[in-house]
Amino acid sequence: xxxxxxxxxxxxxxxxxxxxxxxxxxxxxxxxxxxxxxxxxxxxxxxxxxxxxxxxxxxxxxxxxxxxxxxxxxxxxxxxxxxxxxxxxxxxxxxxxxxxxxxxxxxxxxxxxxx
Amino acid sequence: xxxxxxxxxxxxxxxxxxxxxxxxxxxxxxxxxxxxxxxxxxxxxxxxxxxxxxxxxxxxxxxxxxxxxxxxxxxxxxxxxxxxxxxxxxxxxxxxxxxxxxxxxxxxxxxx
Numbered sequence: 001x002x003x004x005x006x007x008x009x010x011x012x013x014x015x016x017x018x019x020x021x022x023x024x025x026x027x028x029x030x031x032x033x034x035x036x037x038x039x040x041x042x043x044x045x046x047x048x049x050x051x052x053x054x055x056x057x058x059x060x061x062x063x064x065x066x067x068x069x070x071x072x073x074x075x076x077x078x079x080x081x082x083x084x085x086x087x088x089x090x091x092x093x094x095x096x097x098x099x100x101x102x103x104x105x106x107x108x109x110x111x112x113x114x115x
Numbered sequence: 116x117x118x119x120x121x122x123x124x125x126x127x128x129x130x131x132x133x134x135x136x137x138x139x140x141x142x143x144x145x146x147x148x149x150x151x152x153x154x155x156x157x158x159x160x161x162x163x164x165x166x167x168x169x170x171x172x173x174x175x176x177x178x179x180x181x182x183x184x185x186x187x188x189x190x191x192x193x194x195x196x197x198x199x200x201x202x203x204x205x206x207x208x209x210x211x212x213x214x215x216x217x218x219x220x221x222x223x224x225x226x227x
Contacts, residue, residue: 093157104215
């Protein structure tokens with residue numbers, strides 16, 4: 001089966017600019033996650049969708065970050081305006097359902113550099 | 116919030132040696148997972164553990180779910196150069212929408 005697709009792979013922007021990332025999960029996976037991975041750290045959950053509804057966005061900086069999953073398939077994550085500390089790899093993952101345990105599949109990520 | 120302490124932070128070993136790494140938590144998890152991340156890629160699941168005391172193997176990898184449910188261990192036997200990468204533990208809490216909490220990772224370098 002095809003994996004989780006993410007684009008772009010790399011993005012360099014200046015601070016205060018805006019940026020958007022796109023994710024296409026594995027077909028049939030109802031649950032979609034966005035994680036932020038800062039260099040030298042483990043991934044940190046930003047937002048979790050179940051179909052097109054938000055299940056958990058408690059760690060999403062809502063003053064600058066937004067995400068949507070229209071039609072319960074693809075998802076976009078936006079940052080506006082970006083700060084230097086947003087430099088990180090943004091990973092998208094999907095699973096069949098919320099309680100899939102080890103059933104997460106991660107994409108290759110988008111590496112964002114804010115200068 | 117929940118925190119995972121993963122150790123060691125990094126390891127530099129010779130090919131053929133065995134490796135051990137562990138993860139401890141301030142709170143209980145229902146599931147422990149071990150991932151490997153290669154440069155420029157997302158984490159890939161190695162082993163999933165679902166029950167306290169469970170010992171599971173995947174080839175040269177063996178992982179254990181601690182009896183207190185607050186820790187887990189990963190062992191790699193007879194390391195080879197392609198074992199190089201960052202290994203992450205992750206705990207899954209059944210009460211928080213099953214989200215994963217990750218450790219900071221162990222960077223493994225294998226000298227041929």
